[in-house]
Amino acid sequence: MTARGRKKREAVPQGVVGRLPVYFRYLTDLALMGVDKVSSAQLGEALDFTAAQIRSDLSYFGSFGQQGYGYNVAELLQQVRQILGLDKKHSIVLVGAGNIGKAIGSYGWFRAEGFTIEAIFDIDPHLIGNIHGGCAIRHVDELERYLERHPAEIGVIATPKEAAQAICDVLVAGGVRGIWNFSPAHLDVPDDVIVENIHLTDSLLRLAFRLNERGQNDED
Amino acid sequence: MTARGRKKREAVPQGVVGRLPVYFRYLTDLALMGVDKVSSAQLGEALDFTAAQIRSDLSYFGSFGQQGYGYNVAELLQQVRQILGLDKKHSIVLVGAGNIGKAIGSYGWFRAEGFTIEAIFDIDPHLIGNIHGGCAIRHVDELERYLERHPAEIGVIATPKEAAQAICDVLVAGGVRGIWNFSPAHLDVPDDVIVENIHLTDSLLRLAFRLNERGQNDED
DNA sequence: TAGATTGTTAATCGATTAACAATC
């Protein structure tokens, strides 16, 4: 196989998918700092992974390095961008204009990486019409009709738990292919829709557990 | 060993820790719905885990079920609460009063589960003195002195990336035992401090990858 | 060339699952 080619077609393991964004973040930093080469050993050192794991992860997607040299930062970054799908544009509709919704709507990084928030919806009549990041807030009742005319790739759910599944159903019926879920609800979707969860409460509970666990063991 | 006893002392695997909050969330729902018994098979069905995995996870901490019956919901919930450390109070200082900080400060669930936000800090002079969830916002320059007088268990970092490591260092020097990090920075901390990250950008990139991956394979 | 580092294979490690004796 020639270098750069896409390789295996088996689903990429969870762990690899989890590490790709970490590589992306760090390579972006290196590029910004003007570093132009990096070895798997150096990457591993900086990110607390083994060098073997990094090489193994990257080899899922092709051969991006050179023996005796390592990886060219700019080139590897470009490859990781492509692997992540950042060479394409991504359209987003955002449901829920509370604090979380506002945080997402105003985070410039997304736009810089090709994610565009096309529309924002909320149920609160007081918010309707407000402009947020160049986007007028519409009433959530219009979501269904909006999606008929303006298909979107990603739906963001930043609503209370109670509303989440119903909104999810509307988004899926409206044709979104991925859901970014900030509510603590466990969403039911068809197999061909991808759900990525940000469960704040779960995260805090994991922290609480680790703190508690440490406390338990210190008692010995 | 008698039932309910704590068992092994090896560090609990990542995967188990990740699932505990899911069990907790679902058991809370069941209890609220007035369900009083549940089997590992039923839990597995609802949560997309195998029954064996659930029994295996729980057995890290003790024996909470009864052969031929299953688990008493209220009792198991109580046990999981204790395992997660929710029977104790947790004090929090929050740094960064932007949208994310506001979202955390105003989320009632935390308080209900024993997490108390003791103080909020920001660098913006315009925000200082504002009251948020019963908490006045202080200038971040006061953080160090504040922690000397009021030790806290958890520090939340909801600042821009650039400020994150410096704030983290102050929090750690001030004695916090855990960091809940919302910035995209990779934080360096001593071994005895626990970091739990919420990397929004990584999460969106994982979603983008899965969408892109599906697209690639559909082309065949 | 000599030194360095890749991509990959084989060995290891750990986590998940299947199976079942124990027993409510």
Place this chain on the structure above:
DNA sequence: TAGATTGTTAATCGATTAACAATC
């Protein structure tokens, strides 16, 4: 009691790591 379901052991599966031939 008969039926059901636990907690745990052994088998399986998958992911990580170590090692090294290939080669820049």
